[in-house]
Amino acid sequence: MKKELSFVLNYALNKGFQIHPNAFKILENVDVEKLEKIIREVVREKTRQKLFQINQGDIETYLGIKDEPGLQSEIRILFDPTNKITTGEGVKGYNALFSSRFNKLKQIISNRPESKLVRSIAFVKTSKLKEDVYVVGLVTSRNSERSITKLLLEDPSGSFEGIIFDVELQKTAGALLIDQFVMARVSFGKNSGIIIKDLIMPDIPDQITNKSETEVYAAFLSDLHIGSKYFMETEFEEFVLWLSSTDPVARKIRFVLIGGDLVDGVGIYPNQNKELVCQTIEEQLKKVNDLIEKIPKNVKIIIMPGNHDPGRRALPQPAIPKKYNSNLWDKENVVMVGNPSIVSLNGVKVMMFHGQSIDDIVKTTPGLSYDKPIDVMKHLLRARHLSPIYGSQTPIAPEMEDLLVIEDVPDIFHVGHVHRAQLGMYKGILLVNSGSWQKQTPFQASVGMTPNPGLAIMVNLKTFQVYHQNYNLNSDNILQS
Numbered sequence: 001m002k003k004e005l006s007f008v009l010n011y012a013l014n015k016g017f018q019i020h021p022n023a024f025k026i027l028e029n030v031d032v033e034k035l036e037k038i039i040r041e042v043v044r045e046k047t048r049q050k051l052f053q054i055n056q057g058d059i060e061t062y063l064g065i066k067d068e069p070g071l072q073s074e075i076r077i078l079f080d081p082t083n084k085i086t087t088g089e090g091v092k093g094y095n096a097l098f099s100s101r102f103n104k105l106k107q108i109i110s111n112r113p114e115s116k117l118v119r120s121i122a123f124v125k126t127s128k129l130k131e132d133v134y135v136v137g138l139v140t141s142r143n144s145e146r147s148i149t150k151l152l153l154e155d156p157s158g159s160f161e162g163i164i165f166d167v168e169l170q171k172t173a174g175a176l177l178i179d180q181f182v183m184a185r186v187s188f189g190k191n192s193g194i195i196i197k198d199l200i201m202p203d204i205p206d207q208i209t210n211k212s213e214t215e216v217y218a219a220f221l222s223d224l225h226i227g228s229k230y231f232m233e234t235e236f237e238e239f240v241l242w243l244s245s246t247d248p249v250a251r252k253i254r255f256v257l258i259g260g261d262l263v264d265g266v267g268i269y270p271n272q273n274k275e276l277v278c279q280t281i282e283e284q285l286k287k288v289n290d291l292i293e294k295i296p297k298n299v300k301i302i303i304m305p306g307n308h309d310p311g312r313r314a315l316p317q318p319a320i321p322k323k324y325n326s327n328l329w330d331k332e333n334v335v336m337v338g339n340p341s342i343v344s345l346n347g348v349k350v351m352m353f354h355g356q357s358i359d360d361i362v363k364t365t366p367g368l369s370y371d372k373p374i375d376v377m378k379h380l381l382r383a384r385h386l387s388p389i390y391g392s393q394t395p396i397a398p399e400m401e402d403l404l405v406i407e408d409v410p411d412i413f414h415v416g417h418v419h420r421a422q423l424g425m426y427k428g429i430l431l432v433n434s435g436s437w438q439k440q441t442p443f444q445a446s447v448g449m450t451p452n453p454g455l456a457i458m459v460n461l462k463t464f465q466v467y468h469q470n471y472n473l474n475s476d477n478i479l480q481s
């Protein structure tokens, strides 16, 4: 036993006190220089109370690590694709997927006044209307040449090519994502072509944000990439230890959300093994488990997969399967969900999505970039879809139901994947891209991607105020908003 701990025991015994083993366990982890002061003061206080046993609660109260009383930590899973996955086969599956997408979004847009004037594309093409009408459809292609933009829209009755002349409207059209749903006001031109006069997104209506009644905090994390030699293990461990510190914010944290890429995986990209310190998924998940164990048990941890985690690659992804690491599934304070998911934390609805679709969107949409993931997240909200572009880099499974439509409007939208932490606000929704805990990889350096790893983001679920910390000592990391 360390001499400082023997001193503590002897001091207490000499004053007629017993120390409960649980109290002693806490003292074993306290900075030795503080031990003498702690035991003298606790003994003085207990003498005053005439109680001669030193319990866990006495030490916790002294250290300020006693649970904040009255803090709720109620978690409900509002949406999880894990048990809903029923992938269709071949063409039939894709038809079902797109028909589900169309119907769900048509329903979402149906509360707009213009909806009453919506006609089917087949009807509009054959009836040569004199008045403007509306159509709704999925964007199948977009072309800009000289001073006009052409859009191909499709609904279950057929498709048509609309022409846009208006300069501002061409900009709106330029921001449309392929396969996204849109409403268009159309009329017939002189040469019998169909002209698009306006474009309306499904978008987010004005709404009242749900807040927690008590000042509980949630920590937002993603892209740890455990197992990669670029995982910032020391910095992440420091953050995990902070969670059980006496810091007033740490004392109020009741939720930790991990938005995917917990591990770096195996065989995710060519020659990945050269960049791994753990060569198997099991080893990598064991390390995840060891870190999770260090988080206080009164904190609930929500774990969602990303493109590096085991399970299936195509969206929507089921929760990380039990077979790789049953420990995570067995923990009482861990909740395993699929990607995307919606969880309610004390009534605050958080939509979690890893963010794979950002890659395709940044590549095809003018004005969007990897350094500003929040802009892309706003795009997704306006389109009411988490991954509209089909058949590009992001694999999407031909589900019978499109589970990537944003049906329910969240209070917080949590995304990761691009390794750039950023904050934003859209129509009352707090937008969080939680960045990463992995240093810049050689691949990212080769394509000029500059991550800002090591930022921990905490949100007060009562006030929605954001508190953040930088664990990255090598750079002056900034959290953009």
Ligand code: D5M
Pocket (backbone or CB within 6 Å): 223, 261, 269, 307, 308, 359, 417, 418, 419, 443, 444, 449
């Ligand atoms: O992805 C982190 C970011 O880096 C994300 O924006 C994709 C991009 N990335 C990473 N590897 C590749 C390859 N091989 N091709 C294209 N884009 C890539 P993460 O999911 O953490 O790997």
Ligand code: FE
Pocket (backbone or CB within 6 Å): 223, 261, 306, 417, 418, 419, 436
């Ligand atoms: Fe990642």
Ligand code: ZN
Pocket (backbone or CB within 6 Å): 261, 306, 307, 308, 354, 417, 418
């Ligand atoms: Zn990722």
